[in-house]
Amino acid sequence: MSTTLVEMSEFLQKGRVKNVKELIQKALDEGIAPKTILEEGLLSGMSVVGEKFKKNEVFVPEVLIAARAMNAGTTMLKPYLVQEGVESKGTVVIGTVKGDLHDIGKNIVKMMMEGKGLNVIDLGVDVSAEQYVTAAKENDADIIACSTLLTTTMGEIKNVVDLVKAEGIRAKVMIGGAPVTQDFCDSVNADSYTPDAATAADVALSFCL
Amino acid sequence: MNSMERITAMLNHQEVDRIPVYPILSGVTRKLVNATYEEWATNADVCADALYKAVKQFNLDGVVTLIDLSVECDAWGQKLIFHENDAPHPDYSQCIIQDIEDYAKIKKVDYKQSKRMMMHIDVCRQLVEKANGEFPVTAFVFGPLGTLSMLRNQEDMYMDLYDDPDAVKEAVGEVTKTLKDYVNALIDTGIQGIMFDTLFASGTIMSQDMWIEMESEAIKVLADVCHERGVLVMIHNCGEKPYFDAQIEATKPCAFSFLHPPAECTDFADCKEKYGNKLGLIGCVPPPMVVTSTDEAWVEECKRQIDIFAKDGTGYMLATGCEYPSGSDFKKAELMVEIAKTYTPYKK
Numbered sequence A: 001m002s003t004t005l006v007e008m009s010e011f012l013q014k015g016r017v018k019n020v021k022e023l024i025q026k027a028l029d030e031g032i033a034p035k036t037i038l039e040e041g042l043l044s045g046m047s048v049v050g051e052k053f054k055k056n057e058v059f060v061p062e063v064l065i066a067a068r069a070m071n072a073g074t075t076m077l078k079p080y081l082v083q084e085g086v087e088s089k090g091t092v093v094i095g096t097v098k099g100d101l102h103d104i105g106k107n108i109v110k111m112m113m114e115g116k117g118l119n120v121i122d123l124g125v126d127v128s129a130e131q132y133v134t135a136a137k138e139n140d141a142d143i144i145a146c147s148t149l150l151t152t153t154m155g156e157i158k159n160v161v162d163l164v165k166a167e168g169i170r171a172k173v174m175i176g177g178a179p180v181t182q183d184f185c186d187s188v189n190a191d192s193y194t195p196d197a198a199t200a201a202d203v204a205l206s207f208c209l
Numbered sequence B: 001m002n003s004m005e006r007i008t009a010m011l012n013h014q015e016v017d018r019i020p021v022y023p024i025l026s027g028v029t030r031k032l033v034n035a036t037y038e039e040w041a042t043n044a045d046v047c048a049d050a051l052y053k054a055v056k057q058f059n060l061d062g063v064v065t066l067i068d069l070s071v072e073c074d075a076w077g078q079k080l081i082f083h084e085n086d087a088p089h090p091d092y093s094q095c096i097i098q099d100i101e102d103y104a105k106i107k108k109v110d111y112k113q114s115k116r117m118m119m120h121i122d123v124c125r126q127l128v129e130k131a132n133g134e135f136p137v138t139a140f141v142f143g144p145l146g147t148l149s150m151l152r153n154q155e156d157m158y159m160d161l162y163d164d165p166d167a168v169k170e171a172v173g174e175v176t177k178t179l180k181d182y183v184n185a186l187i188d189t190g191i192q193g194i195m196f197d198t199l200f201a202s203g204t205i206m207s208q209d210m211w212i213e214m215e216s217e218a219i220k221v222l223a224d225v226c227h228e229r230g231v232l233v234m235i236h237n238c239g240e241k242p243y244f245d246a247q248i249e250a251t252k253p254c255a256f257s258f259l260h261p262p263a264e265c266t267d268f269a270d271c272k273e274k275y276g277n278k279l280g281l282i283g284c285v286p287p288p289m290v291v292t293s294t295d296e297a298w299v300e301e302c303k304r305q306i307d308i309f310a311k312d313g314t315g316y317m318l319a320t321g322c323e324y325p326s327g328s329d330f331k332k333a334e335l336m337v338e339i340a341k342t343y344t345p346y347k348k
């Protein structure tokens, strides 16, 4: 692999926006295809961070700054990717359920999913079942991802699953957050539960293929 | 033994007549006095009455005044949103610290200007009076870094720790000066202990090195005030892999309220082994079980915890690892107390 991309991935892992942007310019000047820059320079770096986070080798602040560098990079690359006709691999509508304002886990899941090349639409916090479903319809989403950290709001997840079924939309429902378990997932008939963000991104990608 | 004697014995690792118990009933106690969350969280008479009722009605061995995590940030004028049935929280669209430069604006303030801090002080005063020495009253104080995060929002603050750690640290210092006066005022009410919430000192959030760098000195300042004035220091941390050693070094607590095994331990049994004779251990029944589990599973979990943590018969208080869900009924709390009273294998 090009040393420029290796370096880019390393700077991304350290959250260094400025270096990442400089290296993107350098890679473009070297004639490396934007899609290759995206996958081997940016997304691969984010994958490493995701794995380390899962193993408790890095923590929330490190993930956040790496994701910020990834976002700066993808924003810079976007016009080139559009030109090249690179399409996203699928669409996810994500949010924290109604009544709950915890959003750091949700944001990390979003970043990891973006790190897999998915288009993620973030509805923020305190999102009602209707809002998820409306957004999924409008964007023909492959996935609705619900995060909740409060036991008091876990019931909201069932409302989302029920509404998705009632409206007959095709989106799969993925759920997560500290109090959520596989048993709970089974009991509300959601399509997937994963305990961490890196695995969530892998599962999301598999739903889109 | 009355509750005061029982807890004192437990903390001194002496024999107890039974395991003390505290299912961290906080916001849920509003239901005992038919108050809204907002009334309960803003009116000292209502709050003290509710917390006292909970102690009496359910036979709890003490009270911790965990109101919510937005009490302290009120002193800097953070706009808060109150709800009828949920805990208050900052209006994150109007945080006092909007930009990384704004940390410089955070200076020591007069805690007496803060309605919420004054209300909490009043709650402690009333509870001490009501308790009349029969059970201990422990004030709950959000740590300096946690308080600062409520003025900024957590996500941006985590990134600021990389972008300008010195600016954050300066502000932590100013917050600490304010909290020091506040802690002194709480101690003046006659409380027996203070429980500091070091929300970020766990593997859930940041590395141990980062926590030591950012908050350990500040929390030490507050713990030292308690030690000097003869008030017990306790720590609450409900994250995964809480950093016990670093927090013990900084605060020399007599007890730790927690939910997950410490970073230094493989499991709860190992935790009892390593820390059982140094610390009072408080926990670790998962609050989500109040909502998700059957009564039988709940009872089993309470017993399992007693088997692990009370095998030497002391140094342990049966409790939830964090606040009892505020929307629930009291059934599981009653069961927990019942188990503490009747399940006594350690006596054999």
Ligand code: B12
Pocket: A060, A099, A100, A101, A102, A103, A104, A105, A106, A108, A109, A145, A146, A147, A148, A149, A150, A151, A152, A174, A175, A176, A177, A178, A179, A193, A194, A195, A196, A197, A198, A200, B027, B067, B068, B069, B070, B086, B087, B088, B089, B154, B155, B199, B204, B205, B238, B239, B240, B259, B287, B288, B321, B322, B323, B325
């Ligand atoms: C930081 C924190 C806060 C911050 C939140 C900041 C923010 N913007 O999010 C503040 C201080 C504001 C806060 C407030 C409150 N909190 Co809080 N908080 C926490 C804490 C310590 C960590 C949460 C966190 O950020 N974790 C880090 C992230 C990265 O982990 P995560 O969210 O679990 O996400 C990971 C996975 O779960 C998964 N995941 C997450 N979402 C999704 C979604 C999908 C689809 C998938 C597949 C996976 C997935 O991937 C993520 C990355 O691996 C937890 C304790 C804990 N140990 O979890 C309590 C906790 C969540 N809080 C709790 C409570 C009670 C509250 C308050 C009500 C307190 C109060 N009385 O004031 C308020 C809530 C107000 C409200 N209405 O929401 C309780 C909830 C109890 C319960 N289960 O009901 C907890 C569990 C503490 C406890 N043990 O009791 N809190």
